[in-house]
Amino acid sequence: MAIPKEDDATPVHPIPSSVIIMNESTPLISHDQYLASGPLHTDTRFHLSSCITLSSDEEIKEKEISGLSLILLSSLLLTGVYVFVKSLSTTFPSAEIVFARSLTQLPLGLLGCLIFKVNPLGKKGVRKWIFFRAVASAVALSLLFYSLSKLPLIDATVIFFLGPIFKVMIASIILNESFSVLDGFYSICCFLGLVWISKPSFLFNQITFIRFDEQEEEYQKSFAIACALAASLMSAMAYITVKKVGQGTHVMVHVVYFGLVASLLNLPILVLQLQEFVVPKYDWHELGSLLMTGVLAFLGQYFLNQGLKIAPVGPVTLLRTSDVIFAFIFGVAFFKEIPEFYTVVGSLLVVGMTTAMSIHRWHRQELRTAAIKRRRSKDKLARHQQAQQQQHQAQHQQQAQQEHQAY
Structure with a gap:
């Protein structure tokens, strides 16, 4: 499985975030006439096959599969972090686990900056936004x-999975992005x-006939759910800053900022x-597990970043x-947490609706991008035709002058 190099010029696919990467150097060839004629994405109907289709080019397809494999590996590693956290929470407080993870990630991030020859402070113009992203x-x-220390693993994970819903809501308020009726339905x-x-x-x-023996236990559960919701909201805030930070900041810079801020927090x-x-x-059980939360998180974040650069957006969603x-x-395997019927139904509803919203918004973005490309291609083709016409007129005038002089 090939890991893309950091100095690759352009990813095969844009990173699925609020920042859209477009290639502005398309040559004026017959492809422009194809775009200008408007067949690309003129069919606004959504086809599920577009979410699972890979490139027909074998070389690009191999990169896409590598990207998806990296994302799947990242998901496995980051969920492994949650397992360590939940296991350690019987002995250590959650703040100490976060502190251990961030202290482990900080030197790894600095080492990564040294290897990739990146300034750990980032570019001057976006440092405050990198810092804000790290705080969030x-x-x-x-x-x-x-929340992982108090709730079943599946409950905390699914509640945190609400991040895309909050992202869309916040983006519609702060960035004036669209929020459709369908988005509202998915959110509800x-x-x-x-x-x-x-x-x-x-x-x-x-x-359900479920009753807590003590009121304190019910309060702790409610507070943990509120914390998971707040975590989802803050992760959406961190995601929104991508608009300000842009795609030019190296992932190791984010790791350094996060490690430092989380430690101080x-x-x-x-x-x-x-x-x-x-x-x-x-x-190994205690000190080793604390260190592994940082190592696995570091590897998971790096593989995720690398995979998003080359994986197709539809399958990633x-x-x-x-x-x-x-x-x-x-x-189920490590903690014997068998989810109840209501948990399964609620989890399927949350996962299904957040996925549907992401696919819906990705499809709309594809249509907008295609429309922009068609419009630019039409303008470029019109300028090309106008230049050719002016050239023909100049040649005709020059030929007429030569004939007049010969006469």
């Missing part, structure tokens, strides 16, 4: 790790799924004893569901 990501991770369905997963006692006590929690610090034993699938498998 660090807060999101801290909240997510707390997702929050209905959230209700089924969280099972609030005032709605489900009579139906969680250190006061431990120093002020808001969560009690536990000295880890020098063995569908492959995102692997996070939930791995969470379900690991939850």
Whole structure:
């Protein structure tokens, strides 16, 4: 499986984010006339096959498969981080786990910057946005790790999966992006799924006959659900900053900023004893597991970044569901967490609606991109024809002058 080099000029496919990468150097050949005539994406109907279709070119297809494999491997590694977090949470507070992960990632990020010859501070014009992205990501991770310590693995993962819904909502408010009626429908369905997963006692006590022996336990569950929701919201805020940061910032710069900010954010929690610090034993189970949360997260983030550069957007959207699938498998295998009927239904609803929204918005973006390309191709073709016409007129005038002089 080939990992793309950092100095590759242009990815095969644009990174599926709010930033659209377009090739402006298309030569004026017959392909422009094809675009100008308008057959590309003139059929506005959505076809599911477009989400799973790979390139017909064997070389590009091989790169796409490599990209999808990297994304799948990244999903496996990051879910493995959640398993370590949940296992460690019986001994260590969530803030200490985040602190250990960030302290592990920080030197790895600095080493990566040294290897790739990248300034760890990033470009001057976007440093404040990189910092803001790191703060949002660090807060999101801290909240997510707390929820993982209190909730079943599948519950916390699916609630965190609501990030795309929040991203669309925030983008419509801050960036004035469109929010259609269909987006609203998907959002409502997702929050209905959230209700089924969280099972609030005032709605489900009579139906499921689930009762907490102590009110404190119910409060902790509700607070953990709120933390998972807040983590999803903060991850969406971090994603929105891609508009400001752009695609030019190296992934190792983000790792360095995140490691530093997350460390500084969680250190006061431990120093002020808001969560009690536990000295880890020098063995694999404790110290080794704490280190592995950082190593696996570092590798997962790197593979994800590399995979997104060459994987086709449609299959990537569908492959995102692997996070939930791995969470379900690991939850059952390692923690004997058998999800209830309502949890399964709610999870399917959330995953299905967020995936449908992502595919719907990707399809709309494809139509807009194709329309822009057709319009630019028409303009370029018109300029080319005008230049040819002027050239013909100049040649005709020159020929007429030569004939007149000869006469």
